[in-house]
Amino acid sequence: MNNVKSWMKSDVLSPIPAMAAGAKAMSTVSKRMISDAHLLDDAMYEDESREISALLGSTISSQKLEGLKRLIACISVGRDVSDFFPKVVVNVAHVPFEVKNLVYIFLVRYAERKPDEALLSINTFQKDLSDQNPRIRALALRVMSSIRIHATVPIVILAIKKCALDPSVYVRKAAAHAVPKVHQLDHTVADQLMELIELILGDRTPLVIASAIAAFLAVCPERLDLLHVHFRKLCRMMVDVEEWGQVLMANLLLRYARTQFCRPDNNTRDRGLEDTSVPYASGAMPEERPVEEMEAEKFNNMLAQSKNFYSDSDDDDDDKQDKGKGKDTVSKKLEADDEEDSGDEDMEDDKPAAVPAVAAGKEKSTNKDKGKGKSQGGAGVLADDHALLLRCSRPLLQSRNSAVVVGVACLHFYLAPFNELAKVASALLFTLRTSTPESQQVIIATIANIVGIHPSIFAPHMFQFYLKTQDSYQVRLLKLEILTTLVNTQSANINLLLQELQVYLRDLDKRTVVATIRALGRCASRLPSTASACIRSLVALTNTGDEEVAAEAVVVIRTLVQQQPRSHGAVIIRLLRTIDHIKPPIARAAVVWMAGGDFGQGPETGMAVLAPEHALKLDQLAPEVLRRVAATFVEETSATKLQLITSVTKQRLTQPGNAQLAALHRYVISVARYDQDYDVRDRARYLRMLVPPEGDDVTPSALSAHSQAILLCSKPHPPLPTLAEFRCNY
Numbered sequence: 001m002n003n004v005k006s007w008m009k010s011d012v013l014s015p016i017p018a019m020a021a022g023a024k025a026m027s028t029v030s031k032r033m034i035s036d037a038h039l040l041d042d043a044m045y046e047d048e049s050r051e052i053s054a055l056l057g058s059t060i061s062s063q064k065l066e067g068l069k070r071l072i073a074c075i076s077v078g079r080d081v082s083d084f085f086p087k088v089v090v091n092v093a094h095v096p097f098e099v100k101n102l103v104y105i106f107l108v109r110y111a112e113r114k115p116d117e118a119l120l121s122i123n124t125f126q127k128d129l130s131d132q133n134p135r136i137r138a139l140a141l142r143v144m145s146s147i148r149i150h151a152t153v154p155i156v157i158l159a160i161k162k163c164a165l166d167p168s169v170y171v172r173k174a175a176a177h178a179v180p181k182v183h184q185l186d187h188t189v190a191d192q193l194m195e196l197i198e199l200i201l202g203d204r205t206p207l208v209i210a211s212a213i214a215a216f217l218a219v220c221p222e223r224l225d226l227l228h229v230h231f232r233k234l235c236r237m238m239v240d241v242e243e244w245g246q247v248l249m250a251n252l253l254l255r256y257a258r259t260q261f262c263r264p265d266n267n268t269r270d271r272g273l274e275d276t277s278v279p280y281a282s283g284a285m286p287e288e289r290p291v292e293e294m295e296a297e298k299f300n301n302m303l304a305q306s307k308n309f310y311s312d313s314d315d316d317d318d319d320k321q322d323k324g325k326g327k328d329t330v331s332k333k334l335e336a337d338d339e340e341d342s343g344d345e346d347m348e349d350d351k352p353a354a355v356p357a358v359a360a361g362k363e364k365s366t367n368k369d370k371g372k373g374k375s376q377g378g379a380g381v382l383a384d385d386h387a388l389l390l391r392c393s394r395p396l397l398q399s400r401n402s403a404v405v406v407g408v409a410c411l412h413f414y415l416a417p418f419n420e421l422a423k424v425a426s427a428l429l430f431t432l433r434t435s436t437p438e439s440q441q442v443i444i445a446t447i448a449n450i451v452g453i454h455p456s457i458f459a460p461h462m463f464q465f466y467l468k469t470q471d472s473y474q475v476r477l478l479k480l481e482i483l484t485t486l487v488n489t490q491s492a493n494i495n496l497l498l499q500e501l502q503v504y505l506r507d508l509d510k511r512t513v514v515a516t517i518r519a520l521g522r523c524a525s526r527l528p529s530t531a532s533a534c535i536r537s538l539v540a541l542t543n544t545g546d547e548e549v550a551a552e553a554v555v556v557i558r559t560l561v562q563q564q565p566r567s568h569g570a571v572i573i574r575l576l577r578t579i580d581h582i583k584p585p586i587a588r589a590a591v592v593w594m595a596g597g598d599f600g601q602g603p604e605t606g607m608a609v610l611a612p613e614h615a616l617k618l619d620q621l622a623p624e625v626l627r628r629v630a631a632t633f634v635e636e637t638s639a640t641k642l643q644l645i646t647s648v649t650k651q652r653l654t655q656p657g658n659a660q661l662a663a664l665h666r667y668v669i670s671v672a673r674y675d676q677d678y679d680v681r682d683r684a685r686y687l688r689m690l691v692p693p694e695g696d697d698v699t700p701s702a703l704s705a706h707s708q709a710i711l712l713c714s715k716p717h718p719p720l721p722t723l724a725e726f727r728c729n730y
Contacts, residue, residue, distance in 0.1 A: 056087045061096045068102035075109060085114045092121045097136065100128075104143040111147040118147055122155060129159055134168035141171070145178035153186045160196055169205050176200050176211030180218035193219050194226070201230050206237050210245025213252055224256050231256070231385060235392040243401040250396070250407035253389055257415050261386045264417045382417070390416050397427035402439040405431045406446050413450055424450075425457050429464055437472060444478045451485050462486045462493060466500055473511055480504075480515050484522040494530060498523065502537060514552045517541065521556035525563060535560060535571055542578065542587075551584030558590040563717045565599040569614030576621045579628060585637035588629075592640060595625040596647030597654055598712055622651055623660050630668050638677045645672055645680070646711075649687045653708050666693035 055067030071088070074081045088106045091099060111118035128140035141163050144156050156178065163175035179193050179200070197219060200212040213234075216226070227234065231253075238249050382390075389411075396408040409424045416424070428450075432443045451458050458465075465479045465486075487494060501523070504516040517538060524534035541553040554575065561568045572594050575582075579595075582588050597618060599609050610618060629636065629644050636644070645668055651658075652665045670693075672684035689701040690710065703710065 052084065053087060056084065056091060061094070061099060064091055064094060064099050065096070065102070068099060068106065071106060072102055075106075082110045082113055085110050085117050089117050089121050092124045093127075097133070100136065101139065104139055108143055108146045111149060115149045115151075118149060119151065122152060126155070126159070129162060134166070134170050137163065137166065137168065138171045138174035141174050141178055145181040148185055150186060153182060153189060156182055157189060157192055157196070161199070164196060164200050169207050172200070172203060172205070172208045173211045176208060176215050179215040183219045190219060194223060198226050201226065204233070204237075206240040206245075207242070209234065209237055210241045210248070213245060213248045217248060217252060221252075224259060227252075227256055232388060235385075235389050238392055239395055243399065243404055246396060246399070246401075246404045247407045250393065250404070250411050253393075254407075254411045254414060257386065257389055257411075261383055261415070262381075264382060264386070264415060386415065390420075394423070397423060402431050402435045402443060406443060409446065418454070421454065421457050425461060429458075429461055432464075437470070437475075441472065441474050441478070444475050444482070448478045448482055448485075451482050455486050455488070458482070459486055459488075462497070467504060467512070473509070476512055477515055480519040484519045484526070487523050487526050494523075494527060498530060498533060505537065505541065510546065510548060513546075513549050517549070517552045517556055521560060524560050528564065528567075531560060531564065531567065535568060539571060539574065542575070542582070547584045550582065551587035554582060554584075554587035554590045558593060559718050561594065562599055565609045566611060569610045569618075572610075573614060573617050573621065576618070576625050579625050585639050588636070589639045589643040592626070592629055592643045592647050595622045596643075596650040597622055598647075598650045619655065623658065623664065626651065627660075627664055630664060630671075633668065633671050638680060641672065641675065641677070641680045642683055644668060645683050645687060649691050650711055652691060653711060662694040665691075666695065669693050669696075 052067050052070050055063045055070070058064055058067070068088070068091075071081050071084060085106075088103055092103050092107070094100060094103065107118060107121060122144070125140045125144045128136050131137050131140070141159055144152065144159055160175045160178050160182070163171050163178075166172050166175070175196075179196055183190060183193050193215075197212065197216050200208065200215065203209060203212065216223075220226070234249060234253060238246060238253075241249060393408050393411055396404050397412070399405050399408070405427055409428050412424045413421060428443060428447055432440055432447070435443060447458065462483065465482045467476050467479055471479065483497060487497065498520075501516055501520055504519075505513055507513055507516070520534045520537060524531040535557060538553040538557050542550045542557075544550055557568075557571060557575065561572060565572070575591050576595055579588070579591050582591055626644065626648050629640065630648070633641065633644070648661070648665050648668045651661050655661055669684050669688050672680050673688070675681055675684070688696070688698060690703055690707045692698050692700050692704070
């Protein structure tokens with residue numbers, strides 16, 4: 001029994017030492033938190049402000065550190081402690097790194113307000129640039145470049161040049177970060193900064209190259225000629241650079257390649273591009289541009305007769321040419337799994353990239369091309385450096401960072417042959433499924449851009465763009481745009497897509513329903529065979545109680561009717577009969593437009609654009625519809641009034657013997673002349689002079705003889721804009 005009691009006692013009390021140790025540790029942490037939190041107390045600031053000066057002047061490092069902590073705490077809560085600047089500058093040469101770090105933070109904060117005192121610390125910074133600790137060297141350079149005083153610019157440039165050759169990678173990276181700061185402070189030193197950027201670009205460390213690319217884009221983004229020597233090295237290092245550096249490199253190398261290489265094939269990747277001076281931007285086929293082709297051939301012949309631009313010496317003897325043939329190009333080496341040794345690879349990186357192409361036409365390769373990059377073979381043939389860029393960037397399509405995938409996907413979309421773009425589609429779709437909601441909008445916008453140019457790339461994956469419950473409104477809009485863009489006459493899934501759109505029409509989000517109505521209109525416009533089914537769904541929506549949905553349905557129907565009026569005569573008659581139930585201004589104006597009888601087919605066709613039975617009913621219904629709207633003219637909106645004036649005038653021209661229309665025309669013109677909206681008044685006065693009402697004493701205008709040609713002229717069909725195509729113009 002005693003053994004049992006002792007066992008129970010030991011078992012119950014055994015956790016107590018551990019709990020006590022944990023409580024002690026928690027109390028220690030809480031004391032530390034409280035000891036730092038008291039620095040933010042407003043009430044204690046006035047009492048301790050006198051102590052800060054004493055702490056900063058102390059010879060003990062811990063007391064200096066305490067004083068600096070209090071100053072940084074005051075800065076964090078918005079207090080102005082610039083009065084302590086002279087006392088802080090005195091401590092800039094203090095040895096402990098913790099003290100030096102806080103002093104540097106304070107100096108960066110108030111150096112611009114105290115420039116004279118800040119200049120006193122420059123000598124200390126220059127000494128720290130030679131410190132044994134690379135962290136101190138990098139910190140000194142970072143602070144020097146962050147002090148926004150114009151007098152320090154020459155000194156900072158010398159410091160950057162020194163640190164760019166530092167053995168520490170961390171210091172060289174800080175030198176690259178300092179270049180944009182100096183350029184932002186003084187733009188006149190851009191030439192000197194370009195020399196520094198060219199020096200930093202020669203670094204072979206991925207950590208430094210990423211910062212060098214950022215500095216290049218900030219200072220001289222148009223100086224792509226600086227990349228000629230480093231192109232191959234940048235291609236090979238792209239995989240090793242940190243993620244956000246990969247995004248910058250992908251965008252930069254894309255710009256570089258589009259100006260230096262020919263288009264990979266004859267598929268146009270741009271819209272509205274007319275500049276033919278750049279080979280990649282030329283939209284014409286080689287056989288359509290004989291003059292440019294002859295100029296390109298002439299240029300290549302000149303290159304063949306001149307000194308090789310990329311040879312290490314001026315000799316062009318056959319021995320070196322045989323060696324050049326023995327060595328394979330970079331692309332062939334990488335296809336052989338990169339089995340060359342690192343020494344040869346480094347030597348090749350020091351050579352420039354291929355000769356920039358001068359035309360999109362065919363270029364004759366010569367036996368004297370000994371550079372690493374072969375001459376362009378025209379559209380459809382990739383240069384070795386072009387293929388190297390595509391091959392080195394392809395693994396990044398599997399990156400975990402969605403920004404990297406989007407950047408590399410854009411690079412391959414513009415630079416890769418068309419038959420390789422399926423890999424881009426797969427990578428973007430996988431990233432779209434696995435990314436966060438914030439990233440999905442950017443990814444889907446990129447896909448919309450690609451679909452607007454080459455829909456066939458994503459045609460097999462159309463079902464991937466069906467709407468989901470968790471999708472945001474912007475993502476839903478872009479998905480609907482993509483779905484309607486992928487629709488074509490060869491699509492076997494059009495019926496399934498229409499069924500899916502019918503489901504979206506019952507969505508609880510009104511904005512989604514409105515967007516789906518527009519999507520149905522685009523499907524009917526792209527595939528006339530589906531127009532009847534789409535219009536039936538839209539007509540059913542005009543009877544819903546939601547005015548916004550009904551208005552959008554009527555507007556889309558009006559656009560489809562204008563495209564094919566003969567096929568939709570029954571729809572026109574049905575909408576005219578429901579004019580009393582249509583209240584939204586834009587929808588009401590659309591029905592009044594239909595009552596005008598002009599469907600943009602020109603005066604020579606007139607009412608013949610409709611079937612005979614529908615044309616007869618329109619002649620009977622149109623005057624009554626216009627009369628009912630005119631009866632409430634004062635209550636109508638400006639959009640409806642403007643359309644009513646125009647429609648009544650058109651009907652007056654098409655039926656000159658109709659007495660009811662003549663009286664209606666005279667009434668509408670007389671009422672509109674005194675409307676509060678000056679647009680309505682101007683429209684009425686203009687049409688009164690063009691088509692004078694019956695019995696009016698106004699003198700007809702000289703244009704009255706041409707009134708029918710003016711009002712009933714042929715008009716282009718209103719387009720149904722697609723957001724994806726609009727984005728691709730930019």
